[in-house]
Amino acid sequence: MEPLPNAPAGHGLAAGDAAAPARADWVIDQGYDAYTEAEHATWRTLFERQRKLLPGRACDEFVRGMQDLPIAPDRIPDFRALSAVLRARTGWEVVAVPGLVPDAVFFEHLANRRFPAGNFIRRADQLDYLEEPDVFHDVFGHVPMLMNPQIADFLQAYGQGGLRAQGLGTLAQLARVYWYTIEFGLVREHGGLRLYGAGIASSFTETVFALEDDSPNRIRFELERVMRTRYRIDDFQETYFVIDSFDALLALARIDFGPLYERALAAPEHAPGDVLPDDTVLTRGTGRHARQRQQP
Numbered sequence: 001m002e003p004l005p006n007a008p009a010g011h012g013l014a015a016g017d018a019a020a021p022a023r024a025d026w027v028i029d030q031g032y033d034a035y036t037e038a039e040h041a042t043w044r045t046l047f048e049r050q051r052k053l054l055p056g057r058a059c060d061e062f063v064r065g066m067q068d069l070p071i072a073p074d075r076i077p078d079f080r081a082l083s084a085v086l087r088a089r090t091g092w093e094v095v096a097v098p099g100l101v102p103d104a105v106f107f108e109h110l111a112n113r114r115f116p117a118g119n120f121i122r123r124a125d126q127l128d129y130l131e132e133p134d135v136f137h138d139v140f141g142h143v144p145m146l147m148n149p150q151i152a153d154f155l156q157a158y159g160q161g162g163l164r165a166q167g168l169g170t171l172a173q174l175a176r177v178y179w180y181t182i183e184f185g186l187v188r189e190h191g192g193l194r195l196y197g198a199g200i201a202s203s204f205t206e207t208v209f210a211l212e213d214d215s216p217n218r219i220r221f222e223l224e225r226v227m228r229t230r231y232r233i234d235d236f237q238e239t240y241f242v243i244d245s246f247d248a249l250l251a252l253a254r255i256d257f258g259p260l261y262e263r264a265l266a267a268p269e270h271a272p273g274d275v276l277p278d279d280t281v282l283t284r285g286t287g288r289h290a291r292q293r294q295q296p
């Protein structure tokens with residue numbers, strides 16, 4: 001992923017910057033008092049937009065997590081207050097980082113139930129698009145789901161699995177599982193589809209696209225299938241994978257990925273928009289959005 005060169009002054013450096021971190025775990029002080037009123041106003045704008053969209057679209061677990069956390073509409077949340085509530089509920093805490101951190105550092109945090117959240121907030125002229133995770137994506141998108149015990153355990157297992165996958169050379173395969181669940185996952189709920197992925201929940205445009213647009217495929221989540229499927233980091237997904245429940249997601253954490261990696265590495269990869277004969281297709285997408293994007 002490409003770092004954005006625009007972390008506001010007072011909120012550290014983007015991870016792509018050459019400067020070495022002061023600490024090996026990349027953790028910094030959130031610098032709460034350094035947020036400007038303009039930065040809090042950006043949070044308020046982003047929060048308001050999602051507040052209107054999420055009822056009926058976000059899963060119940062996300063909504064409940066949000067309600068039970070000290071996340072207010074008008075101020076960037078204080079990680080100390082978030083951590084106090086999270087720690088009591090699921091044993092997680094939120095630590096501040098300057099942006100993307102190296103994979104091994106990221107996994108080490110997750111394996112120890114620490115969620116690294118960017119402390120900076122996007123600029124007001126970039127409300128809709130950035131690849132570097134900022135405080136709105138990380139806190140609004142990810143932290144509510146960490147109040148859910150199944151997601152809390154799944155994410156810790158992902159951190160442990162990430163450290164292992166690095167040794168096995170299968171990080172790309174594991175990262176796809178993260179991408180298509182924690183970042184862009186949909187879940188069956190109330191007889192329909194709801195979002196739980198943080199990349200969707202924190203995006204005004206993708207919230208509607210992922211659930212209502214006729215362009216993307218919506219396909220039942222299948223572990224080996226997902227491991228073999230490339231994803232897009234620069235545009236909406238061409239396919240969203242749908243889990244049946246968070247129990248089913250947590251059950252993945254108990255599977256030995258070793259043999260699956262071997263098969264996935266030996267088999268051909270799938271493009272983001274592929275639909276396969278064995279897929280359980282909930283919605284077959286038109287592909288219109290991706291096609292239009294490819295034209296000059």
Ligand code: HBI
Pocket residue numbers: 097099100101102103106116117118133175178
């Ligand atoms: N660092 N801060 C941060 N947030 C992420 O989501 C993140 C990261 N470093 C690496 C990473 N994600 C992914 O590439 C891994 O899940 C593979």
Ligand code: FE
Pocket residue numbers: 133137138142183198199
């Ligand atoms: Fe994320």
